[in-house]
Amino acid sequence: MSPNGLRDRTQLQEILSLVLDRWDPAASGIRYRLVGTGAALAQGVPLPAGDIDVLVARRQDVDGFADALAGFPCLEPPAWLPDARQYFTHFAVDGVDVGASTVEVPTGADTFECIGSGPWKFYVPTTVGRHTVAAVALxxxxxxxxxRDRPDRYLPLIEHLRSHGSDLDLIRRSMIDRGVEPGTRHRVLAQLESRPQPAAECGLTPRGRPTPD
Known part of the structure; x- marks a missing residue:
């Protein structure tokens, strides 16, 4: 089967609440983060989101996630993906692709979304049903x-961060660590420091503040 993308933030909250009701990581002390486009949508950024991605710290937590969602169609059972260095599984939950994984790439940096200490250090608590979900910092x-050069995603993120405020130093460090070319770094920071206006007007066209842990 081919899962559908998320329609909006409301559907994200409904699906995620259903998953968390079954998995209930808080009751087991499981450390996790909502990452990917779902994390942005959960924080109110209006952008396309194709699935829901959950990052966990241990492989046994991926196995527990799979056990909790056993009543839904399994798209891929827990398995090690050597190229991506992930232990990963995903399911179709009410027609939406929901996955959990580790990302086992060593780094000393705290500026990556899914590796190192970054996702655990920089996040925003978001209420989803009866749960408080830690979504990775925008x-x-x-x-x-x-x-990834996806303007349909990064332009709404820039607009949202400009309007709501951002940690410019974290963005600057992350862009350097992740190899964003200098011209793009300059344009992004200039946009974020400017008054709110359409991102495309500042030259970036197609080619919530974080909570330190």
């Missing part, structure tokens, strides 16, 4: 989208 999500 600053780190923005740089992921810049690296």
């Amino acid at each position: 600053e780190l999500r923005l740089v992921s989208e810049l690296v």
Whole structure:
């Protein structure tokens, strides 16, 4: 089966609440983060989100996630993906692709969305049903989208961060660590420091503040 993308933030909250009701990581003390486009949508950024991605620290937590969602169609059972260095599984939950994984790439940096200490250090608590979900900081999500060169994602993120405020130093460090070219770094920081206006007007066209842990 081919899962559908998320329609909006409301559907994200409904699906994620259903998953968390079954998995209940807080009751087991499981450390996790909402990452990917779902993390941005959960924080109110209006952008396309194709799935829901959950980052966990241990492989056994991926196995527990799979056990909790056993009543839904399994798209891929827990398995090690050597190229991506992930232990990963995903399911179709009410037609939406929901996955959990580790990302086992060593780094001493705290500026990556899904590796190192970054996602655990920089996050925003978001209420989803009866749960409080730690969503990765938008600053780190923005740089992921810049690296992937997806303007339909990074332009809404820039607009949201300009309007709501951002940690410019974290964005600057992340762009350097992740190899964003200098011209793009300059344009992004200039946009974020300027008054709110359409991102495309500042030259970036197609080619919530974080809570320190």
